[in-house]
Amino acid sequence: MKITLYGGVNEVGGNKILLDDGESRIFLDFGMSFFTKNMYYEDFLQPRRTNGIGDFLELKIIPELKGLYRKDLLEKTGKPYEEPEYDCVFLSHAHLDHCAHASFIDESIPICCGETTKLYLEAISESSNRDMELEVLRFLRDNEEISRDIRTFRSFNKIKINDFEVKPVHVDHTMAGSYGFIVENGVKIAYTGDLRLSGPRKDMSEDFIKNAAGADVLITEGTSLMEKGYERAYPFEEGKVNSEREVEERCMERIEGHKGPVFVDLNFKDIDRVRTFFNIAKKCDRRFVVGTREACILKYLNMDKKLDAPELKDVKVYMKKKKSGSYCESDYYSWEREYMDSSWNAEDVKREQDRVLMVMSLYSISELIDIKPQNGLYIHSRSLPFDDEQEIDFRKLENWIAHFGLEQLHAHTSGHLRSDQLKEVINAISPGKVIPVHTLFPEGFRSMCDGLILPQVGKEITV
Numbered sequence: 001m002k003i004t005l006y007g008g009v010n011e012v013g014g015n016k017i018l019l020d021d022g023e024s025r026i027f028l029d030f031g032m033s034f035f036t037k038n039m040y041y042e043d044f045l046q047p048r049r050t051n052g053i054g055d056f057l058e059l060k061i062i063p064e065l066k067g068l069y070r071k072d073l074l075e076k077t078g079k080p081y082e083e084p085e086y087d088c089v090f091l092s093h094a095h096l097d098h099c100a101h102a103s104f105i106d107e108s109i110p111i112c113c114g115e116t117t118k119l120y121l122e123a124i125s126e127s128s129n130r131d132m133e134l135e136v137l138r139f140l141r142d143n144e145e146i147s148r149d150i151r152t153f154r155s156f157n158k159i160k161i162n163d164f165e166v167k168p169v170h171v172d173h174t175m176a177g178s179y180g181f182i183v184e185n186g187v188k189i190a191y192t193g194d195l196r197l198s199g200p201r202k203d204m205s206e207d208f209i210k211n212a213a214g215a216d217v218l219i220t221e222g223t224s225l226m227e228k229g230y231e232r233a234y235p236f237e238e239g240k241v242n243s244e245r246e247v248e249e250r251c252m253e254r255i256e257g258h259k260g261p262v263f264v265d266l267n268f269k270d271i272d273r274v275r276t277f278f279n280i281a282k283k284c285d286r287r288f289v290v291g292t293r294e295a296c297i298l299k300y301l302n303m304d305k306k307l308d309a310p311e312l313k314d315v316k317v318y319m320k321k322k323k324s325g326s327y328c329e330s331d332y333y334s335w336e337r338e339y340m341d342s343s344w345n346a347e348d349v350k351r352e353q354d355r356v357l358m359v360m361s362l363y364s365i366s367e368l369i370d371i372k373p374q375n376g377l378y379i380h381s382r383s384l385p386f387d388d389e390q391e392i393d394f395r396k397l398e399n400w401i402a403h404f405g406l407e408q409l410h411a412h413t414s415g416h417l418r419s420d421q422l423k424e425v426i427n428a429i430s431p432g433k434v435i436p437v438h439t440l441f442p443e444g445f446r447s448m449c450d451g452l453i454l455p456q457v458g459k460e461i462t463v
């Protein structure tokens with residue numbers, strides 16, 4: 001059996017793990033490598049769609065592999081199309097660094113993912129402009145809509161791909177419907193995907209660890225491993241928060257009795273965090289206000305009752321002023337119009353500001369000009385910047401916060417294993433070999449395990 005990592009090596013995300021037994025080939029994840037992409041691109045400089053996947057291949061954002069990519073995307077590059085030579089792509093969860101570049105895969109190669117991942121991908125595709133990197137479910141070819149062969153699974157449903165037997169096992173992560181995989185084919189390979197032990201569904205990660213026990217090879221994330229001195233300090237960070245429950249407690253303490261609007265920046269795909277703030281809003285008698293994209297995500301997640309996501313009917317949807325400036329229906333995308341009926345605008349939020357808890361990121365921050373917050377509080381509830389580009393955005397956000405005189409609070413817990421937990425997990429699984437992925441510091445594994453293999457991009461590892 002050969003294992004090759006085409007992404008996620010010395011970087012956080014971009015996982016693309018190929019398993020090849022000589023007869024069949026399957027990929028575990030096919031994510032977007034933000035790291036490599038950001039070396040060349042930024043918001044206003046993007047790969048050219050007119051060149052298919054040519055720009056991505058040129059810059060090695062995706063690997064040059066024959067028999068893998070869509071014909072229409074290859075045609076534009078002048079490279080020959082060859083019949084698919086891969087059997088399946090498994091997606092662990094719907095974070096873009098794990099799934100987005102499956103958009104480029106030939107449509108005859110099936111994609112297996114969890115049911116929730118499919119719902120998220122539906123929400124992303126409905127609420128986004130056409131984007132070649134967001135075409136996992138379907139795409140347009142000569143004006144014809146091509147739907148992919150998407151096969152959904154639930155935890156423990158084994159999937160046979162020739163001699164491969166793949167068992168998805170749920171894990172707890174800041175994305176509902178996340179899985180690790182146990183692959184058996186003569187050897188037992190366990191792949192963690194992304195996971196944590198500090199969330200409300202720790203038991204799910206523990207199920208994975210149990211099922212992975214005794215694996216010959218463990219391919220594990222190591223997001224939290226960093227070289228010393230890498231973490232930056234922020235003045236308003238008041239001590240570390242270690243669990244989702246602590247996030248709720250810390251924020252609840254501050255919001256209770258606060259007079260004035262509360263804004264929160266969170267990752268809306270993290271449904272546990274969304275639920276945390278929705279509950280705080282309820283307890284503090286505040287309306288939970290979300291944008292139209294967030295409303296679209298809730299609409300899809302409400303289809304799966306097991307997720308226990310806040311009901312769309314229990315939140316207020318905020319409509320930004322667009323085009324005419326008079327909130328006309330025609331100002332909005334067709335997918336946004338269904339939320340207009342009982343929505344709020346800046347005037348409503350301004351009037352009700354003492355009883356709102358509003359989701360607001362840098363991308364909607366200019367709404368503050370119309371809301372005119374008095375005595376506002378801004379909660380950062382996502383990871384703080386860890387690279388220069390994010391740092392620049394963060395400084396802009398801070399300028400807005402200072403301009404409106406908002407108080408700040410940071411409350412976030414990571415979606416990944418802490419380094420001490422990682423060590424415990426490796427011990428519990430007790431694998432023959434360990435291959436780190438999704439980490440900036442694979443060397444950090446040296447002190448944690450025996451049988452460490454440091455992967456190189458595109459280099460086969462025989463097990």
Ligand SMILES: [Zn+2]
Nearest residue numbers: 095173175194
């Ligand atoms: Zn993730």
